[in-house]
Amino acid sequence: MRAYSRNAALFIVTLTVTGAVASCSPSSSDAPKTPPTSSAAPEQKPEGAPKGPAKPPVISVGKTNTYTATDKSGNSTKMSVTFHAAKYVTPSEIGEVKPKGRYAVITVEVTNVGHKDGAFEPYRNLKWKGKATAEQDVSTLASTGTEDIGTTYHPGQGMTGDIILDVPRKGGNVTYYDNPGTASLLFSMPPK
Known part of the structure; x- marks a missing residue:
């Protein structure tokens, strides 16, 4: 038997079996009666159910906000972040290449205000986005010589330091991702 003849025969057998199974199922008059449901009312989510992706807390210069830091084991704690200052600099001001x-x-x-250890790891977790520019990584390993704030904090511990970013232009927003795909904080960058 040729391949196309065999395929046609299998198709016919499949249709015959499907039809036989369908004729054995109860008809609409044999089906148990259920009360009619109204499809006009929108489906209600249970209280406390997530309502889609949460927007991260926004911090502008001079402000403080908190987020929940979650480690790889699923443990979480509250972290407080104060955005003290932002300035745009030339490479020569910080001793870096273009x-x-x-x-x-x-x-x-960064301060751990929770009850468990929590990490703040800015390298590779900071993304910049502008009105007409897609989100992109702006992390650098450059340093101004201040404390390295990318570490794990025990409850009550805190530290202040600089983070050097390589942004496409002034303004925009820098998002911190505590976990991949989950925005934890949004730094509103000054336009000047």
Whole structure:
């Protein structure tokens, strides 16, 4: 038997079996009666159910906000971040080579205000986005010589330090991702 003849025969057998099974199922008059349901009312989510992706807390210069830091084991704690300052600098001001965009130095204070250890790890977890520019990594390993705030904090511990970013231009927003895909904080960058 040729391949196309065999395929046609299998198709016919499949249709015959499907039809036989369908004729054995109860008809609509044999089906048990159920009360009619109204499809006009929108489906209600149970109280406390997530309502989609949560927007991260926004911090502008001079302000403080908190987020929940979650480690790889699923343990979480509250972290407080104060956005002390932001300034745009030239490479010579910080002793670095020419950036892709421009350098921005942000000064932040990180404090563990929760009851468990929590980490703040800015390297590779900071993304910049502008009105007409897609989100992109702006992390650098450059340093101004201040404390390295990328570490694990025990409850009550805190530290202040600089983070040097390579941003495409002034303004926009820098999002911190505590976990991949989950925005934890959004730094509102100054336009000047």
